[in-house]
Amino acid sequence: MRFVDEYRDAEKARALSAKITSLCEPGRAYKFMEVCGGHTHTIYKHGLEDYLPEAVTLVHGPGCPVCVIPMGRVDDAIHIAEQPDVVMTSFGDMMRVPGGRGSFFDSMAQGAEIRMVYSPLDALKVARQNPDKHVVFMAIGFETTAPSTAMTVLRAEAERIGNFSVFCNHVTIIPAIKAILDSPDLRLDGFIGPGHVSTIIGCRPYEFIARDYGKPLVVAGFEPLDILQSIYMLLVQLAEGRSEVENQYARVVPWAGNLKALTVINEVMELRPYFEWRGLGFISHSALSVREKYAAYDAERIFEIPGGRVADPKACQCGEVLKGVLKPWECKVFGTACTPETPIGTCMVSSEGACAAYYNFGRFSRERVREATR
Amino acid sequence: MCLGIPGEIVEILPDRTDLAKVDVSGVRRAINVGLLENERLQPGDWILIHVGFALSKIDEDEARAALDFLEGIGQAYDDELAALRDSSIDRG
Numbered sequence: 001m002r003f004v005d006e007y008r009d010a011e012k013a014r015a016l017s018a019k020i021t022s023l024c025e026p027g028r029a030y031k032f033m034e035v036c037g038g039h040t041h042t043i044y045k046h047g048l049e050d051y052l053p054e055a056v057t058l059v060h061g062p063g064c065p066v067c068v069i070p071m072g073r074v075d076d077a078i079h080i081a082e083q084p085d086v087v088m089t090s091f092g093d094m095m096r097v098p099g100g101r102g103s104f105f106d107s108m109a110q111g112a113e114i115r116m117v118y119s120p121l122d123a124l125k126v127a128r129q130n131p132d133k134h135v136v137f138m139a140i141g142f143e144t145t146a147p148s149t150a151m152t153v154l155r156a157e158a159e160r161i162g163n164f165s166v167f168c169n170h171v172t173i174i175p176a177i178k179a180i181l182d183s184p185d186l187r188l189d190g191f192i193g194p195g196h197v198s199t200i201i202g203c204r205p206y207e208f209i210a211r212d213y214g215k216p217l218v219v220a221g222f223e224p225l226d227i228l229q230s231i232y233m234l235l236v237q238l239a240e241g242r243s244e245v246e247n248q249y250a251r252v253v254p255w256a257g258n259l260k261a262l263t264v265i266n267e268v269m270e271l272r273p274y275f276e277w278r279g280l281g282f283i284s285h286s287a288l289s290v291r292e293k294y295a296a297y298d299a300e301r302i303f304e305i306p307g308g309r310v311a312d313p314k315a316c317q318c319g320e321v322l323k324g325v326l327k328p329w330e331c332k333v334f335g336t337a338c339t340p341e342t343p344i345g346t347c348m349v350s351s352e353g354a355c356a357a358y359y360n361f362g363r364f365s366r367e368r369v370r371e372a373t374r
Numbered sequence: 375m376c377l378g379i380p381g382e383i384v385e386i387l388p389d390r391t392d393l394a395k396v397d398v399s400g401v402r403r404a405i406n407v408g409l410l411e412n413e414r415l416q417p418g419d420w421i422l423i424h425v426g427f428a429l430s431k432i433d434e435d436e437a438r439a440a441l442d443f444l445e446g447i448g449q450a451y452d453d454e455l456a457a458l459r460d461s462s463i464d465r466g
Contacts, residue, residue: 093376124463147427252422
C-alpha cells in the first residue's frame with residue numbers, strides 16, 4: 001500500500017486504515033457508494049483508495065448536480081437564452097456542459113447573452129439593473145442549492161421584480177439513491193451519505209435505506225479523515241450485523257436538517273411527477289418545479305420549452321459511471337476523446353464529476369501503483 | 375458551485391437583517407443569512423456558505439479545519455473565491 005504524505009493527517013489516516021483492514025472478514029468483498037461528488041473529489045485528490053484494503057471498493061454515485069443534467073435540458077436552456085431580450089445567468093460549472101446543440105459557451109459565441117454568476121441573488125441583481133431585459137437563472141443543484149433559488153424567488157416577489165425567472169432543474173437526492181438500490185446492476189454494502197445535502201434534509205430521509213434495504217449509511221464530512229472514519233463506521237455496523245443511519249459529520253449536519261430551508265423550498269417548489277437524469281433515465285418524483293403560485297417567476301411557464309429528449313452520444317458512458325457500474329477509466333472515451341478541455345460527457349465537466357476528478361488526480365496515483373507492482 | 379465554504383461574520387447589516395458582511399479567506403462580501411434566522415447570528419460567528427447563502431452555523435475549530443482543507447484542494451477553491459469576489463448581492 002502506498003501512503004501519500006501530502007496532508008497533515010497521514011498518521012491518523014494510517015491508524016484508521018489499519019482499523020479498517022482489521023474489520024474486513026477474510027474472503028469478503030465490500031462495496032460502498034459515496035453519493036456526493038465532493039466526496040469523489042476528496043477520494044481521488046488524496047489517493048484514499050490507496051489507504052483501503054483490496055477488499056473495500058468505493059463506487060462513485062450520482063451526486064454531482066452538473067453531471068446529472070440531461071442534454072435535452074441544456075438545449076432547452078439554450079433555446080431560452082436565444083429568445084430576444086433575454087439574459088441567461090448560470091453558475092460557472094454549467095458553462096461547458098454539452099447539450100445536443102453545444103454548450104452555453106458555444107451559444108454565447110453565437111450571440112446569446114449568458115452571464116456567469118456566483119449566486120442566484122447576483123442573477124436577481126442583473127434583473128434589477130436591466131429592466132428592459134428578462135433575466136433567467138439556470139437553477140441546478142440538489143437540496144443544498146434549492147433553498148437559495150427559492151429564497152431568491154421570494155426576494156424577487158417582495159421587491160416586485162417583474163423581469164426575473166428561474167429555469168428550475170433542481171433534483172432531489174433520495175429518489176436517485178432509491179433508483180440505484182433498485183437497479184439490478186449493482187450490489188452495494190453501504191453508503192457514504194452526502195454532507196452538504198444533509199445540512200438541509202437532515203439524516204431522517206435516509207432511514208428507509210437502513211430499514212427497508214438493510215444497508216448502513218453514514219453521513220460524512222469532506223476531509224480525507226472524515227471519509228476514512230465513515231468507512232470504518234460502515235464496517236463496524238456490518239461486523240455487528242446492524243444497518244443504521246449514522247452521522248459522522250454531526251459538527252455541521254443537524255439530525256433534523258434545516259427546517260427553515262425545507263419550508264422555503266416547499267413554499268416555492270413542488271415535486272415533478274418525473275424528471276430525466278443523465279444516465280439514470282426517468283425517475284419518479286425526483287426533481288422540483290416552481291409552484292403555480294409563483295408562475296410569474298417560472299421560465300417554464302413564461303417561455304415555450306422545446307422539451308426534446310436528446311440521447312447521450314453513443315461513445316459516452318456517463319450513465320454507467322453515474323450508477324457506479326463503471327469506473328471512470330473503464331469508459332471507452334475516457335482521457336482520449338473525452339477530456340476536461342473537450343468533454344463529451346458531463347462527468348468530465350464538473351470538478352466534482354467522477355471522470356474529471358479521476359482525470360486530474362487519480363490516474364497519476366494509479367499509474368504509479370501499476371508501475372510499482374510491475 | 376458545489377462547495378460549501380466557511381466564513382466569519384464581520385457585521386450584520388443594520389438595514390437588512392437577512393444580510394451579513396462575511397470574511398472568507400480575506401474576501402469580504404455580503405452573504406444572505408435568511409436560512410439561519412433562528413440562530414441569532416453575531417459578529418465572530420462562523421457559517422458554512424453555499425452560493426451566497428449561509429446553510430449552517432459551525433464552530434470555529436470546524437471552520438479552520440475546513441479552510442485548511444479547502445486551501446489544500448487548489449483550483450476548485452480558487453475558482454469559488456474568484457466567483458465570490460465578483461459577487462455583490464447587497465448592491466444595486
